[in-house]
Amino acid sequence: MTLDLFLQHLTNGISLGSLYALIAIGYTMVYGILRLINFAHGDIFMMSVYFAFFGVATFGMPWYAAFLLAILLTGALGILVERTAYKPIREAPKISILISAIGASFLLENLATVIFGGRPKTFPQIELFTKMVDVGAVRIQMLTFMIPVITVALLIGLLYLINHTKSGMAMRAVSKDIETARLMGIDVNRTISFTFGIGSMLAAVGGIMWGLKFPSILPLMGVIPGLKCFIAAVIGGIGNIKGAVYGGFILGVGEIMLIAFLPELTGYRDAFAFILLIVILLFRPTGIMGEKISEKV
Amino acid sequence: MKRRNLILTAVFLLLSVIFLVYADNNFDSYIVRILNLCAIYTVLGLSMNLINGFTGLFSLGHAGFMAVGAYATAILTMSIETKQANFFLAPLISPLDKIVLPFLISLIIAGLIAVIVAYGIGAPALRLKGDYLAIATLGFAEIIRVVFTNTQRVTNGALGLKGIPSTTNLWWSFGIALFTVIVMISLINSSYGRAFKAIREDEIAAESMGINLFKHKVLSFMIGAFFAGVGGGLLGSLLGTIDPLMFRFFMTFNILLIIVLGGMGSISGTIISAFVITIATEWLRFLDEPIKLGFLTTPALPGLRMVVFSALLMVVVLFFRHGLMGTRELTWDMIFGFFNRKKPLTKGGTK
Amino acid sequence: MSVLRTDSITMQFGGLTAVKEFSLELNKGEIIALIGPNGAGKTTAFNMITGVYKPTKGNVIFNDKNITGLKPDQITVLGVARTFQNIRLFKDLSVLDNVLIANHLRIKSNFMEAILKLPRYRREEKAMFEKSMNLLEKVGLADLKDEKSSSLPYGKQRRLEIARALATDPAVLLLDEPAAGMNPKETDDLTVFIKEIRDEFNLTIFMIEHHMQVVMGISNRIYVLDYGVTIAQGTPYEIQNNQRVIEAYLGVEENA
Known part of the structure; x- marks a missing residue:
C-alpha cells in the first residue's frame, strides 16, 4: 500500500468517524442524563436526512435554508419522542423504558416507510460539498475534509455550552442526580427536553452530511449507523461526550482500515463494530473514559 | 377443587384435539398456516419469556437462536438433490451434503446447536446487566446473521435456502407447543424456576441466598435458546424458504411484542398473546393494501400494518405496563372467580 | 473457638x-x-x-x-447468611417462595430432574417445603405463606428476611x-x-x-x-x- 493510498483511507476513516461521533454524542448525552439507550436516535437521524431531502428536492428551498430547517425540525422531533415515549414512564422499571424506546424506533421507521415510501431516494448533490479536490496524488471529495472540521467546531461549541452556560450546568446537575437537581430549583423536564433537542440536532447535522456523502437514502438507513454509534458511545465510555467522539473515530477509522487491509473481510464489516463492542464490554465495560458506577447495597 | 380443574384441563385438551382434527381436514391451507404460526409463535414467545420475563435478563438475541435452529433444521432435512440445487454457487461442505435426517431428530439437533451457541454468547454477555446486556445480545444476533450471510458453503449466503421439506403441520406445531408449555410450567414451578424468579426480583438478594447468578442465568439462557432453535426449525419448515434477512432485529421485535402484550413472566399470557398477535398480523394485512371506503380508494400503504404494531407496543408499555397478565397465570379458578364476581347475587360456589 | x-x-x-x-x-x-x-x-x-x-x-x-x-x-x-438494612425480599413472590428460594443452594437434583419431577427431586422438594414451613412457623408467618411478601407489614417483612436467611443453613x-x-x-x-x-x-x-x-x-x-x-x-x-x-x-x- 502506498502512502498516498493509506492517507486517502485515513482521511475517509476520519470523515466517517466524525459522522459517527456526531450521532454518538446524542446517545451519550441522553444516557448520561437518563441512563437510557435512546433506541430511536438512529431513526431520528434518518428523519433528518428526509427533512433535508424534502426541503431541497420537493420544496426547492436553497440548501442552507433547507438544512437549517431540517436541523430545527429534527430537534423538535427528538423532544417529541422524549415527551411521548420516555417522559410518561420515567419512573418505571428500566426494561419498560427500553421497550418503549424500541417501540418508538420501529414506529419512526415504519411511519417513514409509509409516508416516504420504501424505495431509495437520491439525496440532492450540492456542488460546494461534493466537488472533488486534488491533494497531492489523491482526489478526495471536498466533503471529506469538511466533515471533520464541522464536527470539531460543533464539539467545541457543545463543550462550551455544557461547561460554561447555565443550561449546561443544569444538564450536568440533572445527570448527577435528578431528585437533588429538582430540589435545587432546576426545571428537570425542560433540561431533559433540551438535552434531547441538542442531541437530535447534532444527529441532524450528521445526517445531512451523511446524505451528501452516501446519497442513497432509505427509511431503514438509520438502523445500522444508530447501532454503531451507540457502540461508539460505549467504547468511549457512555455518558462522556469526548469519549463518544473518540469512540466514533476509533470505529470509523477501524472500519475503513479493516476493509482496506483485509478486503476479504468486507462482508463482515457490520460485525466488526459488534465484536469491538463485546470486547470492550468484557474487558473495560466503562469504556475508555467512563466512570465506574456501583450499585448500592 | 383440584379434581375439577384436572377434568376441565382434560376436556379443554380433548376439545383442542378435536378442533385440530377438524381444522386439518376442513380448513383451507391459508387458515391452517395461520394456526401453525400461532403454535410456533407460542413456542418462540415462551422461550423468550423464560429469559426475559422469568429470569429478568433483557436479551434481544432471539432472532439469532432462531436463525441457528432454522438453518440447522433445513440443512439436516433437505434431500441431497435439493441441496445440490440450492448450493449452485459453491457446494455445501462435506459431510453435510450427504446427511439427511428425520425431522424430529433434526429439530432436536437444531435446538442443541442453539444451546451451544447460547453458551458461547451467554458466557461473556451474561456478565453484563440491563441495557448493556440488551445491546450485546442484539449485537451477537447481528453477528450470527452477518456470519450466515458470508458462509456460502454452509448456509448458501445471502441466497438463502429454498425447497425446505414442509414437514411442519398442525400436529407437529401444536404437539411441540404443548410440549414446550408443559416443560415451561414444570420448570418455572420447580426450585430452578424459583431461583430464576429470585434473580429477576433482586440479584443482590438472590446471590446472598447462595444462588450462583452466572450459572442460573446461563442455564435459563440455554433452555430458552433450545426452544428458540426448535421454533426456528419449525418456522423454516413451514415457510419452505429462509434467508439471513428474515432474522433481523425485526424478528426479535415481533416476539418481544408478544411477551410484552401477554405479560413478562406469564405462560398463559404468552400463549394468548401469541395467538392474538399472529392472527392480528394476518387480519391487519388489509392495511397494507389499497382500502376502499365507499367510492374513495386509498392507495396501498405498505408498512401501515407495522405502524400499528409499533404503536401497539408503545401503548401497552406506556399505559398497560404489565400486559394482559403481568406475572399472573390464567387458571380455572381465576376464570370461575371472574364469572362469580360478575354475578354477585349467585352464592352457590364452594371454595 | x-x-x-x-x-x-x-x-x-x-x-x-x-x-x-x-x-x-x-x-x-x-x-x-x-x-x-x-x-x-x-x-x-x-x-x-x-x-x-x-x-x-x-x-x-x-x-x-x-x-x-x-x-x-x-x-x-x-x-454465612445475612439480612439487609433496607429489606431485600423478592417482592412479587409469595412468603413461602421467598423461603423456598433460600433452600435452593443445597439442591442436588439437576434441572432436568426438576423438570421431569424424578423421585430424587420430589424428595428434595418435599424436604424443602417442610423445612420452609417449619421456619415460617417459627417466625409466626405460616398462615401468611401465600401472601405476596411485599404486602406484609414492616415488622413481619423483617422476620421473613430472617427466616429466609435461616433457610440457607x-x-x-x-x-x-x-x-x-x-x-x-x-x-x-x-x-x-x-x-x-x-x-x-x-x-x-x-x-x-x-x-x-x-x-x-x-x-x-x-x-x-x-x-x-x-x-x-x-x-x-x-x-x-x-x-x-x-x-x-x-x-x-x-x-x-
Missing part, C-alpha cells in the same frame, strides 16, 4: 476509606453487635464479610478458611439493623427471638443495630465504628462507660 475472624480489613472507594483495619473475632454461640453513628462504615464491613465487596486489604477467615474475595453466593453456601448469621422500624413490643419480641434462634440453630450472630436496648440486652460483646475506625470494643458495660464512644455519639465540645 473462633468461627469468623477478620484481619484488619480495609475498604477504600477511590480516595475515601470507608472502613479502616477492622479486626473482628466471633466465637461460636456469641451474639456480637456492631454499632456506630450513621455513615461509620458498618454496612460496608458487612459487605466485605459477605463478599459483596472485596476488601482492599486484609482477610476474612471463616472456620479457618480464607474466604476473602469469594462471591456472595459461595460465602452463603459455606455458611448458616453457622453465622449477620443481621443488618433487625429492629429498624419496629415498635417497642416488636423490639422486645425480637430480642427474645434472636436468642431463641441462636440456641435452636447453633448460630453465631453478628448484628448492626442502633437500638441500644436491643444491643445492650443481648450482646456478649460490642464493636464500635466511627468514620471507619474501630474506636472501642468490649462488653456492653465497658462500652457504655467508654469516653470515646460517648464522644462519637454525642459529639465533643471543643471550640466548634
Whole structure:
C-alpha cells in the first residue's frame, strides 16, 4: 500500500468517524442524563436526512435554508419522542423504558416507510460539498475534509455550552442526580427536553452530511449507523461526550482500515463494530473514559 | 377443587384435539398456516419469556437462536438433490451434503446447536446487566446473521435456502407447543424456576441466598435458546424458504411484542398473546393494501400494518405496563372467580 | 473457638476509606453487635464479610478458611447468611417462595430432574417445603405463606428476611439493623427471638443495630465504628462507660 493510498483511507476513516461521533454524542448525552439507550436516535437521524431531502428536492428551498430547517425540525422531533415515549414512564422499571424506546424506533421507521415510501431516494448533490479536490496524488471529495472540521467546531461549541452556560450546568446537575437537581430549583423536564433537542440536532447535522456523502437514502438507513454509534458511545465510555467522539473515530477509522487491509473481510464489516463492542464490554465495560458506577447495597 | 380443574384441563385438551382434527381436514391451507404460526409463535414467545420475563435478563438475541435452529433444521432435512440445487454457487461442505435426517431428530439437533451457541454468547454477555446486556445480545444476533450471510458453503449466503421439506403441520406445531408449555410450567414451578424468579426480583438478594447468578442465568439462557432453535426449525419448515434477512432485529421485535402484550413472566399470557398477535398480523394485512371506503380508494400503504404494531407496543408499555397478565397465570379458578364476581347475587360456589 | 475472624480489613472507594483495619473475632454461640453513628462504615464491613465487596486489604477467615474475595453466593453456601438494612425480599413472590428460594443452594437434583419431577427431586422438594414451613412457623408467618411478601407489614417483612436467611443453613448469621422500624413490643419480641434462634440453630450472630436496648440486652460483646475506625470494643458495660464512644455519639465540645 502506498502512502498516498493509506492517507486517502485515513482521511475517509476520519470523515466517517466524525459522522459517527456526531450521532454518538446524542446517545451519550441522553444516557448520561437518563441512563437510557435512546433506541430511536438512529431513526431520528434518518428523519433528518428526509427533512433535508424534502426541503431541497420537493420544496426547492436553497440548501442552507433547507438544512437549517431540517436541523430545527429534527430537534423538535427528538423532544417529541422524549415527551411521548420516555417522559410518561420515567419512573418505571428500566426494561419498560427500553421497550418503549424500541417501540418508538420501529414506529419512526415504519411511519417513514409509509409516508416516504420504501424505495431509495437520491439525496440532492450540492456542488460546494461534493466537488472533488486534488491533494497531492489523491482526489478526495471536498466533503471529506469538511466533515471533520464541522464536527470539531460543533464539539467545541457543545463543550462550551455544557461547561460554561447555565443550561449546561443544569444538564450536568440533572445527570448527577435528578431528585437533588429538582430540589435545587432546576426545571428537570425542560433540561431533559433540551438535552434531547441538542442531541437530535447534532444527529441532524450528521445526517445531512451523511446524505451528501452516501446519497442513497432509505427509511431503514438509520438502523445500522444508530447501532454503531451507540457502540461508539460505549467504547468511549457512555455518558462522556469526548469519549463518544473518540469512540466514533476509533470505529470509523477501524472500519475503513479493516476493509482496506483485509478486503476479504468486507462482508463482515457490520460485525466488526459488534465484536469491538463485546470486547470492550468484557474487558473495560466503562469504556475508555467512563466512570465506574456501583450499585448500592 | 383440584379434581375439577384436572377434568376441565382434560376436556379443554380433548376439545383442542378435536378442533385440530377438524381444522386439518376442513380448513383451507391459508387458515391452517395461520394456526401453525400461532403454535410456533407460542413456542418462540415462551422461550423468550423464560429469559426475559422469568429470569429478568433483557436479551434481544432471539432472532439469532432462531436463525441457528432454522438453518440447522433445513440443512439436516433437505434431500441431497435439493441441496445440490440450492448450493449452485459453491457446494455445501462435506459431510453435510450427504446427511439427511428425520425431522424430529433434526429439530432436536437444531435446538442443541442453539444451546451451544447460547453458551458461547451467554458466557461473556451474561456478565453484563440491563441495557448493556440488551445491546450485546442484539449485537451477537447481528453477528450470527452477518456470519450466515458470508458462509456460502454452509448456509448458501445471502441466497438463502429454498425447497425446505414442509414437514411442519398442525400436529407437529401444536404437539411441540404443548410440549414446550408443559416443560415451561414444570420448570418455572420447580426450585430452578424459583431461583430464576429470585434473580429477576433482586440479584443482590438472590446471590446472598447462595444462588450462583452466572450459572442460573446461563442455564435459563440455554433452555430458552433450545426452544428458540426448535421454533426456528419449525418456522423454516413451514415457510419452505429462509434467508439471513428474515432474522433481523425485526424478528426479535415481533416476539418481544408478544411477551410484552401477554405479560413478562406469564405462560398463559404468552400463549394468548401469541395467538392474538399472529392472527392480528394476518387480519391487519388489509392495511397494507389499497382500502376502499365507499367510492374513495386509498392507495396501498405498505408498512401501515407495522405502524400499528409499533404503536401497539408503545401503548401497552406506556399505559398497560404489565400486559394482559403481568406475572399472573390464567387458571380455572381465576376464570370461575371472574364469572362469580360478575354475578354477585349467585352464592352457590364452594371454595 | 473462633468461627469468623477478620484481619484488619480495609475498604477504600477511590480516595475515601470507608472502613479502616477492622479486626473482628466471633466465637461460636456469641451474639456480637456492631454499632456506630450513621455513615461509620458498618454496612460496608458487612459487605466485605459477605463478599459483596472485596476488601482492599486484609482477610476474612471463616472456620479457618480464607474466604476473602469469594462471591456472595459461595460465602452463603459455606455458611454465612445475612439480612439487609433496607429489606431485600423478592417482592412479587409469595412468603413461602421467598423461603423456598433460600433452600435452593443445597439442591442436588439437576434441572432436568426438576423438570421431569424424578423421585430424587420430589424428595428434595418435599424436604424443602417442610423445612420452609417449619421456619415460617417459627417466625409466626405460616398462615401468611401465600401472601405476596411485599404486602406484609414492616415488622413481619423483617422476620421473613430472617427466616429466609435461616433457610440457607448458616453457622453465622449477620443481621443488618433487625429492629429498624419496629415498635417497642416488636423490639422486645425480637430480642427474645434472636436468642431463641441462636440456641435452636447453633448460630453465631453478628448484628448492626442502633437500638441500644436491643444491643445492650443481648450482646456478649460490642464493636464500635466511627468514620471507619474501630474506636472501642468490649462488653456492653465497658462500652457504655467508654469516653470515646460517648464522644462519637454525642459529639465533643471543643471550640466548634
